[in-house]
Each structure stands twice: as structure tokens, then as C-alpha cells.
Amino acid sequence: MSAQFIDQLRTSFRGELIEPADQRYEESRKVYNAMISRKPRLIAKCVDAADAITAVNFGRQQNLKVSIRGGGHNAGGLGICDDGLVIDLSQIKYVHIDPAAQTVRVGGGCTWADVDHATHAFGLAVPSGIISTTGVGGLTLGGGLGHLTRKCGLTIDNLLAADVILADGRFVVASATENSDLFWAIRGGGGNFGVVTSFLFKAHPVHTVCAGPMLWEIEHAADIMKWYREFIVNAPQEISGFFAFLTVPPGPPFPEALHFKKMCGIVWCYTGSLEEANKMLEPLRSFRRPAFEFFAPMPYPMLQGMFDGLYVPGLQWYWKADFLKELSDEAIALHIKHGAQLPTLHSTMHLYPINGAAHKAGSNDTAWSYRDALWSEVIVGVDPDPANKDRITAWARNYWEAVHPYGAGGGYVNFMMEGEGEDRIRATYRNNYARLAEIKAKYDPDNFFRVNQNIRPEARAKGSA
Numbered sequence: 380m381s382a383q384f385i386d387q388l389r390t391s392f393r394g395e396l397i398e399p400a401d402q403r404y405e406e407s408r409k410v411y412n413a414m415i416s417r418k419p420r421l422i423a424k425c426v427d428a429a430d431a432i433t434a435v436n437f438g439r440q441q442n443l444k445v446s447i448r449g450g451g452h453n454a455g456g457l458g459i460c461d462d463g464l465v466i467d468l469s470q471i472k473y474v475h476i477d478p479a480a481q482t483v484r485v486g487g488g489c490t491w492a493d494v495d496h497a498t499h500a501f502g503l504a505v506p507s508g509i510i511s512t513t514g515v516g517g518l519t520l521g522g523g524l525g526h527l528t529r530k531c532g533l534t535i536d537n538l539l540a541a542d543v544i545l546a547d548g549r550f551v552v553a554s555a556t557e558n559s560d561l562f563w564a565i566r567g568g569g570g571n572f573g574v575v576t577s578f579l580f581k582a583h584p585v586h587t588v589c590a591g592p593m594l595w596e597i598e599h600a601a602d603i604m605k606w607y608r609e610f611i612v613n614a615p616q617e618i619s620g621f622f623a624f625l626t627v628p629p630g631p632p633f634p635e636a637l638h639f640k641k642m643c644g645i646v647w648c649y650t651g652s653l654e655e656a657n658k659m660l661e662p663l664r665s666f667r668r669p670a671f672e673f674f675a676p677m678p679y680p681m682l683q684g685m686f687d688g689l690y691v692p693g694l695q696w697y698w699k700a701d702f703l704k705e706l707s708d709e710a711i712a713l714h715i716k717h718g719a720q721l722p723t724l725h726s727t728m729h730l731y732p733i734n735g736a737a738h739k740a741g742s743n744d745t746a747w748s749y750r751d752a753l754w755s756e757v758i759v760g761v762d763p764d765p766a767n768k769d770r771i772t773a774w775a776r777n778y779w780e781a782v783h784p785y786g787a788g789g790g791y792v793n794f795m796m797e798g799e800g801e802d803r804i805r806a807t808y809r810n811n812y813a814r815l816a817e818i819k820a821k822y823d824p825d826n827f828f829r830v831n832q833n834i835r836p837e838a839r840a841k842g843s844a
């Protein structure tokens with residue numbers, strides 16, 4: 380990629396073009412996971428769809444490796460690449476609400492904090508994850524699991540349409556009525572199919588939620604996990620709770636006696652009244668009274684931002700994932716063994732429930748195949764100190780190897796590192812993989828978009844089913 384070509388690009392590109400010698404380069408190549416350090420040849424900060432088209436065409440004509448960056452949160456660092464072109468969408472930020480239709484149009488570079496801020500003023504919310512700094516782009520295209528999954532489905536179940544720039548530079552709309560094969564594929568198939576510059580979501584009337592964590596001593600973890608596995612599959616859809624092993628942070632609101640203690644917990648989110656929530660959770664409180672709880676009515680964006688201060692950008696991250704169809708007593712025993720050995724303050728293990736509204740769609744209705752799973756498990760080694768990189772990685776891998784035999788086979792693509800291997804991706808998409816490969820062959824036959832959990836283009840042989 381010569382300087383001359385980049386100069387030509389500048390004539391038709393409105394946003395910033397950042398090269399290694401530029402002052403803003405070091406800052407611009409950083410991603411959320413500080414374990415990732417990649418050095419692209421060019422970062423194209425698009426300000427609109429026209430810039431994204433220009434960048435895609437430039438990348439193709441120059442035969443460059445290309446990555447698409449939304450919120451930059453991907454733990455595998457899939458928003459950035461070495462020696463190639465980063466199509467950075469972070470400047471494409473807008474959230475337009477249609478209160479009457481209860482729909483929200485979101486720019487491809489928004490974070491969920493941008494969306495929550497805008498929708499909350501209208502008493503609405505779009506189902507997303509559990510941390511507000513995550514990008515809308517990557518989270519949505521991978522599926523989207525969070526506090527509202529049981530009530531409203533995955534984020535993709537609330538996606539109505541997307542504006543997509545394809546590998547050949549064409550702009551298309553993907554929806555149930557336009558390019559419906561592409562619409563099927565982007566609902567779980569990640570960034571494999573094009574650059575999404577705009578998302579249209581269905582929003583839900585969610586304003587104040589009764590939410591927050593309850594914590595118990597690790598000695599009670601087996602009882603709590605067994606209670607939880609029964610409760611969460613039978614509970615009303617309006618309540619969600621994810622299970623966690625954690626180390627109590629040394630600060631408010633946690634009492635000093637618990638600081639640095641390894642505990643287990645459930646982080647709740649209920650969209651009804653406090654009275655109803657307390658009635659539903661009373662059996663749990665009587666069964667094992669929490670050592671600490673911070674459960675109260677709060678604005679939904681407050682819950683979404685509750686862990687942002689703990690998980691700031693720039694930490695070292697390594698994670699491993701699985702889907703679970705059951706949580707057996709043997710698996711619980713292994714979880715407790717490894718969960719009690721959390722290597723650092725930030726390391727954790729979460730079990731996100733997948734049922735309720737998430738089970739309305741069938742396994743082949745969208746690319747996201749694991750509609751029959753009950754949980755998405757993620758084992759997360761995290762620490763600010765790069766010297767602890769190997770320790771957190773080894774802990775997460777050992778834990779995962781011990782519990783993986785009790786999993787359903789695949790794992791959530793958004794909870795994978797880079798290079799987990801094609802087998803793992805195939806195991807995740809199961810019998811949706813062949814259709815995804817075929818749609819990839821139609822829309823991106825040369826695998827131009829390959830910095831992702833990659834689906835290889837593969838046209839189906841003539842005559843095969």
C-alpha cells in the first residue's frame with residue numbers, strides 16, 4: 380500500500396486516515412483487551428456509510444487484510460489486524476428513536492451506553508449484554524446475551540434490519556423482506572458478511588428494573604447452584620439472573636469484612652415491581668440468606684453500567700466458553716473446585732441463562748444455532764498486570780478443560796479468543812454451518828472479511844440437499 384494510494388484515498392474519504400507515523404496511531408490501535416497489540420498499516424475512521432464503502436473498495440483493490448472495528452471490545456481482538464486496513468466505525472454514532480413504532484436506529488459504531496442513554500429517556504430499552512461499553516456491532520452480529528434475554532430474546536431476535544456494505548462495495552439492506560438470506564446469516568454469523576453501518580432494532584418498554592447482585596460464601600456454592608438451576612428454567616420470563624464466581628472488590632458498596640473474599644453470586648434483573656421481585660426471591664433468601672445483597676429498583680442504564688468501573692479498558696483478558704444444556708451435580712463440583720481458585724481480583728465465571736423468550740426462535744430460524752441450550756458459560760481470566768497473563772490464561776484453560784465434557788459442544792462466538800480453530804466454529808453453528816458457508820460464498824466469495832470467527836465460503840454442490 381503506497382503513500383500515493385493513501386493520498387488518493389484521502390480525496391474521497393471524509394473521516395480520519397491514521398498511519399503508523401501519525402501521533403494518534405498508538406491510541407487508535409488500542410483495543411479493550413490489552414493482551415492484544417496489533418499494528419495495522421492504516422486505520423480508516425469512517426464517519427458515514429460512504430466512507431465505509433470507500434474503505435471496503437480501497438481494501439479490495441489494494442488486496443489488503445481487513446478488519447472491522449465496532450466497539451473494539453472483542454477479547455480476541457478481532458476488530459484490529461496486523462499490517463492491514465482497519466475499517467473503524469467508532470465515529471458512526473447516532474441513535475434515533477421512533478417512540479410510536481418503538482424502534483431504534485443505531486449507527487454501526489455505537490456502544491450500548493449510547494443506546495441505553497437515548498432509549499431510556501423514552502422508557503424503552505433494546506436487549507443487549509451486561510456491560511455498557513461493549514460495541515453494538517460485534518455483540519449484535521454474534522447474537523447478544525444479557526439481562527433482558529429471558530424477557531425479550533437475544534439481541535438478534537430484536538433486529539429488524541441492517542444496512543450492510545458487501546465485499547464488492549455494494550450497499551444493501553438486510554431484513555425479513557430484503558436479502559433475507561443475508562439477514563438470516565448476520566443474526567449470529569458475526570462480521571463475516573459485510574460492514575454494518577446501521578442497525579434497526581425493536582425496543583421494549585423497560586425503564587426501572589429491580590436488580591443487582593446477591594452474594595454467598597463459597598461454602599454455599601453447591602446449594603446455590605442447585606437452587607439456581609431449577610429456579611431459572613422455570614421462573615417467569617420477566618426475571619433474569621446470571622450466576623458468578625467472583626472476588627469481592629475492595630470498595631463500596633461492599634462491607635470491608637468481605638473485601639477480597641472469593642464468593643459466589645447471582646446478578647438479578649426483574650422488570651416488574653419490587654414487591655413481586657421480593658416475593659419471587661423470598662424462597663432463596665430463606666433457603667440461604669445472602670452474606671450481602673445490593674438489590675434495589677434502579678434505572679435500567681444503571682444496571683447496564685454497574686460493572687463498567689470494575690472492567691475498565693486496558694486489562695489483560697483471556698476467556699473460554701461453552702453452551703450448556705444441563706448443569707449436573709458432577710459439573711457443579713468441578714465448577715466449585717476451579718471457581719474457588721480464581722487467580723485474580725477481576726477473574727470470574729458467569730453462567731448466562733438462555734431460555735424464556737430466547738427459546739421462541741428455533742435452532743435454524745437464525746444462524747445462532749444453540750436455541751436448545753440453557754446457559755452460556757464463560758470462564759474469564761482478567762488482570763491489569765501483563766505479568767499475570769500466563770497465570771490467568773492457564774487458569775481459564777484448565778477450568779474449561781475440566782468442565783468442557785459437560786458442555787453441549789459449541790460455545791458462544793462472542794466469548795471466544797482468536798484462533799480457537801475451525802472445528803470449534805463448526806461445533807458452534809452445527810447444521811447451520813453449511814448454509815452459512817453457502818451464503819458467505821454468495822456475498823463474500825473471496826473471504827475478504829476474514830478477521831472474525833471465520834466461516835469459509837463454500838458453494839453447495841449442485842444436486843445436494
Ligand SMILES: Cc1cc2nc3c(=O)[nH]c(=O)nc-3n(C[C@H](O)[C@H](O)[C@H](O)COP(=O)(O)OP(=O)(O)OC[C@H]3O[C@@H](n4cnc5c(N)ncnc54)[C@H](O)[C@@H]3O)c2cc1C
Nearest residue numbers: 449450451452453457458508509514516517518524570575
Ligand atoms: C467486558 C465485556 C463484556 C461483555 N459482555 C457481553 C454480554 O453481556 N453479552 C454478550 O453477548 N457479549 C458480551 N461480550 C462479548 C462481546 O459481544 C464481543 O466481544 C463483541 O465482539 C464485541 O463487539 P465490539 O463491536 O465491541 O467488538 P470489535 O472488537 O469492535 O469487533 C469484533 C468483531 O465484530 C465484528 N463487527 C463489529 N462491529 C461490526 C459492524 N458494525 N459490522 C460488521 N462487523 C462488525 C467484526 O467481525 C469484528 O472483528 C462482552 C465482552 C467484553 C469484553
